[in-house]
Amino acid sequence: MTHRAKKRFGQNFLKDSNILKKIVQAANIKQKNVVEIGPGKGALTAFLAEEALTVIAYEIDTSLKRHLDPLQEEHPNLNIVYQDFMKADLTSIKPDSHIVANVPYYITTPIIFKFLETDTLQSATMMIQKEVQERLNAVPNTKAYNHLTVTISYLTEIKKVMDVKRHLFTPRPNVDSAVVQLIKKETRELAPDQEARFFELVRAAFKQKRKTLINNWHEAFQIDKETLKAYLLSYHLSEHVRAEQLPLEKYIELTKGWVYGL
């Protein structure tokens, strides 16, 4: 059965069964409920269905049905849903589910946000483009460090599992890949109203990278610069500090002390 890969759906199929097995092993899903995004021709799905308690796999491309139907027949714990994952209602899936997927790269960030916003999903082990993995694992004072790094590391523990070179996919994509695992933190440091403030402060801080933190916050919240300067000084931070210099813990502290009406 030949299938012409569709670029618009980010179809790059992974063939290397050693890598597929390593992904399943890292995901730690024995007897757990799994959500797969984009089963494709079912290469990863087959391993998942053998290991997990249940697998629900969302595939947008119905022309892959002929590859996936036999797999569905073989595995009674596998349910393939032909739907855009971004439109799927996940409120009724099992309350302790885990994403394992080789995701379509054109929607990597929306998928990560859907995972973060969906309470039924506890972890995500995903093949993503290397550039996004580098962002997630970035440390302060590097080019890759941005508001996504800070926001996602506040909400999850981020682990890099492995690098995967582009030549292992068919068709070969233009970028290298990496597998990462995000596990939602059981307890978070900020109360819900403080969290809303934290997300706003972080987003605004990184709005224009070449500007100082004071200038970005001044523009976002119309707070005068002298007030912001005094606030930063009270945390032993210079008025010239930039967003990418501050670690997550500093943003948490700055959120807790914020009294400027956000």
Ligand code: SAM
């Ligand atoms: N899992 C397979 C593998 O490892 O070889 C295929 C991975 S391929 C990178 C991405 C898959 O996601 C394709 O099968 C594609 O059709 C599917 N896909 C793309 N956009 C989707 C969406 N919005 N919702 C669900 N599946 C999608």
